[in-house]
Amino acid sequence: MAAHHWLGVDLGGTKILVGLFDDQFQVVARAKQPTNYEDGGPAVFARIVTAVDEVLQSGKVEPAQVKGMTLAVPGQVVPRSTVVRYAPNLNWRDFDLAPLIPSQWTWPVVVENDVRMGTYGEWRLGAAKGSQHVFGIFPGTGVGGGLILDGQLYHGFNGHAGEIGHIIVGWNKGIELEALAGRRNLMNRAREVIADSPKAVRKAWKGLDPTTFKSSQIAEYAEKSEPVMSYLVDEAARALAAGVGTVINLLSPEVIVVGGGMTQAIGGPLVERIWEIAQRYALPRATENVRCVMAALGDDAGITGAAAYAKERFGA
Numbered sequence: 001m002a003a004h005h006w007l008g009v010d011l012g013g014t015k016i017l018v019g020l021f022d023d024q025f026q027v028v029a030r031a032k033q034p035t036n037y038e039d040g041g042p043a044v045f046a047r048i049v050t051a052v053d054e055v056l057q058s059g060k061v062e063p064a065q066v067k068g069m070t071l072a073v074p075g076q077v078v079p080r081s082t083v084v085r086y087a088p089n090l091n092w093r094d095f096d097l098a099p100l101i102p103s104q105w106t107w108p109v110v111v112e113n114d115v116r117m118g119t120y121g122e123w124r125l126g127a128a129k130g131s132q133h134v135f136g137i138f139p140g141t142g143v144g145g146g147l148i149l150d151g152q153l154y155h156g157f158n159g160h161a162g163e164i165g166h167i168i169v170g171w172n173k174g175i176e177l178e179a180l181a182g183r184r185n186l187m188n189r190a191r192e193v194i195a196d197s198p199k200a201v202r203k204a205w206k207g208l209d210p211t212t213f214k215s216s217q218i219a220e221y222a223e224k225s226e227p228v229m230s231y232l233v234d235e236a237a238r239a240l241a242a243g244v245g246t247v248i249n250l251l252s253p254e255v256i257v258v259g260g261g262m263t264q265a266i267g268g269p270l271v272e273r274i275w276e277i278a279q280r281y282a283l284p285r286a287t288e289n290v291r292c293v294m295a296a297l298g299d300d301a302g303i304t305g306a307a308a309y310a311k312e313r314f315g316a
Contacts, residue, residue, distance in 0.1 A: 005061050006310045007069035007107070009048055010114055010302030011035065012261075013089035013141030013184070016044070018051040019303030020059045020066075023311075025125060029059035030303070037090045044090070045100040052105075066107040068314030070306035071097065072114035074142065079159035082111050089142050089184065108314050114302055116162055118259055118295070119146025120153055121305025127296040128255040135253040137164055138260035138295070139240060140215070142182040149251065153309070164243045180239035183218065183262055186232055187211045193228050201227055215265035222266065233266065237273040244274060244292070245281025252286065259295030268294065 003022060010017040016033040031051040037044055048071070056063065075087025082098040084090075097111060119128075119136030128134040134148035143165030147154040154161050165178035179185045190210035194202060205228070213221075221229035244256055256278075258271045275292035295301050 003065060004067045004315075005059070005065050006307040007052065007055070007066055008117070008303035008306030008308075008310065009052070009069065009071045010117070010306060011044070011048065011071065011073045011090075012114065012302075013037065013074055016047055016051055017299065017303050018048070018055050019300065019307060020055040020061060021304070021307040025304065025308060027300070028061065029055040030300075031055045031058070035090070041090070041092055041095050042100060045097060049102055063104060063106050068107055068310035069105070069109050070117060070310040070313075071109060071111045072117040072302050072306045073111060074114045074144065076160050076163070077111050077113055079155065082109070084111065108310075110310060110313050112306065112309060113144070113146070113162070115144025115260075116146040116153065116155075117305035117309060118144075118297075118301040119148065119162070119257065119305065120309050121297055121301045121303075122257045122259065122295050123148045123305075124308045125297065125304055126257070126301060127293045128257050131255045133251070133253045134255045134257060135244070135247050135251065136162075136257045136259060136295075137240060137244060137247075138258075138301075139181050139183070139236065139262040140260035141184050143178040143240070143243075144260075145243075145247075147251070147253075164247065167243055167246065169239050169242050177239050177243050181236040181262075183213075183215055184211075186218070186236055187213050190228055190232055193232065197228060215261040218262065219265035219267075233270070234273065236262070237270055238277055241274045241277035242281060244278040248278065248282045248286050248290065254290055256290065256292040257295050258292065259297075259301055263294060264298055 006021045008019045018031045020028040031054040033047040033051045076085040084095045115138045122128045132151045136146040138144045145162040145164030147162045187210045194205045222233040271294045
């Protein structure tokens with residue numbers, strides 16, 4: 001009997017990751033492509049197809065051996081469909097992926113939210129394994145979240161549960177959490193902060209464009225205590241902490257998993273700062289025995305969770 005394999009696709013705002021897994025969820029092959037969302041949805045999907053072809057060839061796996069695939073996208077998905085209702089960091093609205101699925105994909109495909117899949121991966125095989133109540137928060141290009149409640153992936157009535165990046169943290173001005181903690185918005189704000197900084201700071205930034213910075217560069221500058229980045233990273237941590245504290249008061253998770261590109265780049269200090277401040281927002285004893293941990297699967301959280309979810313949906 002041919003071995004079963006599972007595909008996980010993590011479509012991010014800047015890159016596409018594809019992982020091919022065996023039945024024990026060992027990585028057989030992985031591939032990466034740039035998202036280049038500016039080229040439009042069909043071009044992005046074509047790169048997904050290229051990456052899938054690459055992992056099958058690299059892993060020497062026939063299409064018939066693939067039993068299911070989850071495509072994780074950074075946005076809202078219409079429940080039980082292939083329609084992406086809204087993906088702000090891709091500029092997608094009501095975008096149906098079904099017509100783009102190639103005929104050679106003989107396996108079933110489910111479309112899910114990317115951070116929901118990252119949280120699912122950390123719950124099944126990562127930092128929150130064995131827990132029953134998990135909240136995942138992933139600051140990257142934007143800020144996403146996922147929930148495991150009573151040992152089940154939670155979607156909510158309209159399928160949009162977990163969208164922590166869009167909670168309002170500045171109610172009087174309608175400011176969303178993602179506006180303060182998502183990398184893209186953070187770097188747009190950096191330009192404003194630099195323009196209003198003392199002359200020495202402006203001089204140090206001359207010729208540099210913060211809007212092009214990756215998470216690793218943000219981390220590098222913050223680690224050197226560069227004033228603009230240190231200020232913005234700490235402001236992001238405070239905003240993320242407000243979101244975490246709110247979720248603790250509302251849903252009482254036992255584990256908070258902090259993942260995403262920003263977290264990977266900055267590391268433990270960011271998680272520690274988030275947790276330190278989140279506890280100030282939580283009700284008395286609401287954080288008792290609660291753990292706030294860094295995601296253990298790193299960049300593989302999304303593809304691992306997506307593949308594991310495909311097996312849950314389509315496995316025998």
